[in-house]
Amino acid sequence: MIELDVLEYCLDNFIFVYLVIIVTRFLNNEFHERFYFRDLLYAILIGIIVFMFDSFGLIIWFSLTLLYQNIRYKKLNYNFLNNRLVALMVVTISNTFSVCMEPIVKFFFKSIFGLNISNSSLTYLYIVIYILLTIVFLILFYKKRDLLLFLIDKIIKLKLESKIFQILLFLFASMIIIIGLSQFCRITYLMKIPIIIVFFIFIILTVFQVIFFIQSFSYRQETESKMIQNEQLTEYLNTMEQQYSDLRQFKHDYKNMLLALEGFAQDKDHEQFNAYYNQLLNQEPINTKINKLTIHKIDFIQSAPTRGLIIEKFFSAQRLGIELQLEISDKIEINNYDVLLIVRILGILLDNAIEQAAQEKEKKVICSFLKSNNLTEITIVNKASNLDEVSTNELFRNGYSTKLGHQGVGLTNVQKIVGKNERLFFEASLTNKYLYMTLMVVGEK
Amino acid sequence: MIPIFLLEDNEEQRKKYEDIIKNTIIINNLSMSFKCSTNNTDELLAAIDENYQGLFFLDMEIDTEKEAGLFSAIKIRSLVPMAHIVFITTHEELSFVTLERKIAPLDYILKDSGLAHVGENIRDDILKVEELSKSGKYKKENIFNYHINRHFFSIPISDIVFLTVSQFNPGRVLLHSANKEAVFFGNLNDLSKKYPMLFRSDKSFLVNLDHLEHFDNKSREIVFSDGSKAYVSIRRARELVKLLK
Numbered sequence: 304m305i306e307l308d309v310l311e312y313c314l315d316n317f318i319f320v321y322l323v324i325i326v327t328r329f330l331n332n333e334f335h336e337r338f339y340f341r342d343l344l345y346a347i348l349i350g351i352i353v354f355m356f357d358s359f360g361l362i363i364w365f366s367l368t369l370l371y372q373n374i375r376y377k378k379l380n381y382n383f384l385n386n387r388l389v390a391l392m393v394v395t396i397s398n399t400f401s402v403c404m405e406p407i408v409k410f411f412f413k414s415i416f417g418l419n420i421s422n423s424s425l426t427y428l429y430i431v432i433y434i435l436l437t438i439v440f441l442i443l444f445y446k447k448r449d450l451l452l453f454l455i456d457k458i459i460k461l462k463l464e465s466k467i468f469q470i471l472l473f474l475f476a477s478m479i480i481i482i483g484l485s486q487f488c489r490i491t492y493l494m495k496i497p498i499i500i501v502f503f504i505f506i507i508l509t510v511f512q513v514i515f516f517i518q519s520f521s522y523r524q525e526t527e528s529k530m531i532q533n534e535q536l537t538e539y540l541n542t543m544e545q546q547y548s549d550l551r552q553f554k555h556d557y558k559n560m561l562l563a564l565e566g567f568a569q570d571k572d573h574e575q576f577n578a579y580y581n582q583l584l585n586q587e588p589i590n591t592k593i594n595k596l597t598i599h600k601i602d603f604i605q606s607a608p609t610r611g612l613i614i615e616k617f618f619s620a621q622r623l624g625i626e627l628q629l630e631i632s633d634k635i636e637i638n639n640y641d642v643l644l645i646v647r648i649l650g651i652l653l654d655n656a657i658e659q660a661a662q663e664k665e666k667k668v669i670c671s672f673l674k675s676n677n678l679t680e681i682t683i684v685n686k687a688s689n690l691d692e693v694s695t696n697e698l699f700r701n702g703y704s705t706k707l708g709h710q711g712v713g714l715t716n717v718q719k720i721v722g723k724n725e726r727l728f729f730e731a732s733l734t735n736k737y738l739y740m741t742l743m744v745v746g747e748k
Numbered sequence: 749m750i751p752i753f754l755l756e757d758n759e760e761q762r763k764k765y766e767d768i769i770k771n772t773i774i775i776n777n778l779s780m781s782f783k784c785s786t787n788n789t790d791e792l793l794a795a796i797d798e799n800y801q802g803l804f805f806l807d808m809e810i811d812t813e814k815e816a817g818l819f820s821a822i823k824i825r826s827l828v829p830m831a832h833i834v835f836i837t838t839h840e841e842l843s844f845v846t847l848e849r850k851i852a853p854l855d856y857i858l859k860d861s862g863l864a865h866v867g868e869n870i871r872d873d874i875l876k877v878e879e880l881s882k883s884g885k886y887k888k889e890n891i892f893n894y895h896i897n898r899h900f901f902s903i904p905i906s907d908i909v910f911l912t913v914s915q916f917n918p919g920r921v922l923l924h925s926a927n928k929e930a931v932f933f934g935n936l937n938d939l940s941k942k943y944p945m946l947f948r949s950d951k952s953f954l955v956n957l958d959h960l961e962h963f964d965n966k967s968r969e970i971v972f973s974d975g976s977k978a979y980v981s982i983r984r985a986r987e988l989v990k991l992l993k
Contacts, residue, residue: 632843669845673849676897676899678896678898678899696926696974696975722914722915722916722920728896728931730930730931732928739845739848745897
């Protein structure tokens with residue numbers, strides 16, 4: 304067993320905490336010079352706390368973080384906490400390994416060089432070993448960062464943060480308990496090494512479990528969204544069928560009317576003829592454009608989620624008596640990578656437009672897809688008779704609502720999402736009291 | 749002299765529009781010339797001999813080609829970027845948003861409302877273009893250009909209220925005008941060199957003082973006519989006060 308004096312113990316704890324913080328920063332993807340100094344002070348402070356409570360100090364530190372988040376932000380940032388837990392475990396594992404390495408190293412030095420290493424240099428050796436091990440882990444993370452980012456992205460998308468947090472917390476707690484107990488009972492290395500190895504295997508298994516869990520969860524979500532899409536498609540088909548039978552009915556009636564007209568013509572009854580002719584002109588199907596009733600050219604959109612959204616919004620608009628028109632002349636492909644983000648933005652924009660159109664005389668929303676020079680423009684237009692120069696500025700600036708409360712929030716959200724994505728641009732304009740919201744998607748270079 | 753062009757396949761209508769255009773020029777004594785009247789897009793494009801101004805009246809459907817007007821408009825835009833384009837068309841043929849985004853026409857004149865309506869609007873548009881050209885707003889040196897990918901956009905500088913660094917992405921510039929807000933890649937240092945008529949009020953603001961409504965020297969805040977605001981740094985505030993005096 305390594306016997307540490309107070310200073311060495313403090314140094315050990317401080318380095319431990321500092322490593323945890325650095326790994327957390329790494330996992331959080333935040334690098335900034337000003338962090339390093341601040342973290343150093345923080346690590347010294349926490350190092351003392353951990354020193355006072357031994358390995359259970361880590362749990363106290365983590366609980367303090369939890370408490371701080373709860374008080375300061377009134378909610379938990381699971382992303383950060385998960386990263387912190389992973390970092391804690393990584394450094395604890397390296398630490399424990401290096402403790403177990405110590406007799407091996409001692410033996411190694413003794414048998415080959417015939418050196419007897421002093422206790423204090425052994426301590427430094429032990430610290431160096433676990434720093435190196437942590438760096439090895441970091442390099443491993445860096446090498447596998449694509450997988451890591453993919454996993455984190457999936458977790459956020461599927462809103463699994465809290466569940467992952469529970470699993471990690473459980474793992475971490477059991478790890479601390481095992482280590483704490485082994486220290487408390489002064490278990491020999493012979494026992495400690497197998498325990499650590501078993502525990503390591505346990506962690507790897509858990510990671511596989513989590514990956515499997517995420518995969519099955521995302522399959523479930525996919526199936527659910529497919530079912531919703533299916534329902535929408537059925538609804539669409541039903542409407543089409545209804546319209547078709549209406550048209551057939553109309554054709555039938557129309558023939559009869561034409562026959563009647565022929566009769567008046569033969570009788571040379573001008574007055575009757577004119578009256579009847581006007582009546583014929585005012586028949587509804589003659590005055591409705593055929594593409595008003597259907598989502599014209601919807602199959603030009605080559606991306607299923609986008610198409611699904613348009614169909615969904617078409618129906619929700621129709622229920623409010625609003626016509627959603629599609630203007631599209633080329634096949635539009637939307638790259639898979641951003642498509643869910645784009646669908647989210649379009650959803651917000653279409654909802655806003657439909658809400659506003661419901662209050663206008665002109666109950667129409669136009670959604671246009673345009674492609675040119677490797678740039679896809681999606682524009683959503685609605686009448687906005689309540690906007691003037693000043694209120695437009697406010698709409699742009701503060702995300703002010705044009706009557707309904709949540710519209711503005713949506714717009715700021717859109718600008719935020721677009722700002723963070725290198726391939727998206729947003730433009731808003733007001734021309735002749737029509738509000739144009741354009742999302743531009745830059746193609747791949 | 750601003751050249752005027754007319755594209756219309758119906759001979760009768762074309763004659764009538766020709767008369768209206770010629771009469772408007774003579775009556776108002778405008779510095780415009782009626783350059784070309786045709787039913788053929790190639791002929792129209794061949795007649796373009798200057799690339800900085802022009803007023804085009806285009807029919808959307810030529811013979812059987814449903815979007816001939818749109819295609820010639822795209823070509824006109826590439827030949828004469830600042831051309832004023834007016835579509836004379838029936839309502840059915842319009843795809844409103846596509847036109848607005850691709851062409852940004854000066855006006856649409858709907859045939860459905862009868863000849864008198866068309867004539868009136870042609871006159872109005874000619875007078876509008878005359879006024880715009882007098883203001884110099886659309887002259888090449890008064891146009892602000894930006895691009896997203898290889899797609900170019902332009903806007904009269906006089907319409908710009910301010911440019912600022914995007915709050916969500918520091919690599920992007922946000923353009924704010926009275927009725928438009930757009931974001932593109934760029935940086936204010938380069939832009940302030942390229943457009944010296946705009947005033948660099950702060951590290952993150954490039955403003956058009958023509959839109960200034962008032963400047964509060966205490967809070968160092970500019971308020972524009974549309975209610976938007978910009979900040980002024982201490983150093984630039986003194987300069988601004990001098991300029992405003």
